[in-house]
Amino acid sequence: MSKKEFVYNHLRTGILNGTFGSGQRIVIDQVAKEMGMSIIPVREAIRQLESEGLITYKPYSGAVVTSIDENKYIDTLNVLSVLEGYATALSSELLTSEDIERLVQLNHDMEKAVREFEFELFGELNRAFHASIIQKCGNPVLIEKIEETQDRMDRVRKSIFSMVPKRAQQSIQEHAELIQCLQEKAPLDEIESTIRKHRKNTLDAFLNRKEKNSQQIL
Numbered sequence: 694m695s696k697k698e699f700v701y702n703h704l705r706t707g708i709l710n711g712t713f714g715s716g717q718r719i720v721i722d723q724v725a726k727e728m729g730m731s732i733i734p735v736r737e738a739i740r741q742l743e744s745e746g747l748i749t750y751k752p753y754s755g756a757v758v759t760s761i762d763e764n765k766y767i768d769t770l771n772v773l774s775v776l777e778g779y780a781t782a783l784s785s786e787l788l789t790s791e792d793i794e795r796l797v798q799l800n801h802d803m804e805k806a807v808r809e810f811e812f813e814l815f816g817e818l819n820r821a822f823h824a825s826i827i828q829k830c831g832n833p834v835l836i837e838k839i840e841e842t843q844d845r846m847d848r849v850r851k852s853i854f855s856m857v858p859k860r861a862q863q864s865i866q867e868h869a870e871l872i873q874c875l876q877e878k879a880p881l882d883e884i885e886s887t888i889r890k891h892r893k894n895t896l897d898a899f900l901n902r903k904e905k906n907s908q909q910i911l
Contacts, residue, residue, distance in 0.1 A: 696734035700724065701741055708747050708758055709844075719748060719756040746845060767896060768848060773842045774892035776821065778885040780839060782831040785875050786886050793876055795825055800868045807861045815861055822868060828874075860898040867891045 694702075704724070719739060725732045739756050742748040742911045764779040799822045806815040820843065827839055871891065874884050 696730050697737040698739075700730070700734050701738035703728065704738055704742060705747065708742070712760045715758055715760045717758045719758065720871065721756065729837055739772060745841075748828065765859065767899070769842055769846050770892060770896050770899075773839065773846070774889045774896075775841065776825060776835065776839050778888040780827040780830040780835050781833070781871075781888045782881040782885040783832065783835075784826050785826075785878070785881065786830045788826070788833060788875055792825065794866070796822060796872050796875070799825065800865055800872065803861075803868070804865050807865065813863065818865065859893065863894065863898075864891070867894065 704713070704719065713719065721732050721739065725735045728735070739748055743750065743756070748756050751757055799818055803815055803818045803822070804810070806818060822842075823827050827836055828837065829887055867887075867890075871884075871887050874887055879887075
């Protein structure tokens with residue numbers, strides 16, 4: 694791993710897990726000093742993160758962690774539901790019995806995470822669940838686009854289930870229904886519809902949470 698890749702992974706992980714908060718300034722000299730290297734690989738890493746939308750350059754502030762845009766999250770989730778629905782339908786014809794068993798185990802692990810209030814772990818398992826399916830779709834361009842879309846959502850999504858705990862349990866049940874569809878080799882349009890409904894339910898929970906918060910303020 695090059696120095697630039699090392700810095701990139703360090704900063705990206707910190708942004709996605711919340712160590713570097715929304716709007717926080719990333720001081721190049723400070724990062725370089727902390728990591729024991731010159732400022733060149735730090736600048737290169739920041740440029741890459743900027744191209745991915747995770748860092749923004751602002752006048753008089755320099756590099757800052759891009760602020761979360763909830764409207765953009767909603768739009769992105771709608772796009773993801775279409776892409777992932779198509780990918781899941783393609784994958785359904787290629788999944789093996791071992792793949793299905795892995796999905797069942799991941800869903801069990803998610804249920805355990807909810808019982809123990811490990812919502813960050815739940816989010817990681819949730820992404821692994823869906824990744825295990827889409828990786829089988831046979832379309833590398835589609836996989837790349839879905840992964841890029843998911844990365845843009847991660848900072849908001851990782852907190853959704855902690856803000857709306859009931860959604861986590863509902864999500865597990867919907868995963869079980871999807872697994873059943875995959876096991877029974879359901880029609881492709883039914884599988885695609887199941888995924889799109891699953892994502893829509895997450896969006897509805899997010900919007901309802903915002904509405905409830907507004908009512909409480911009023």
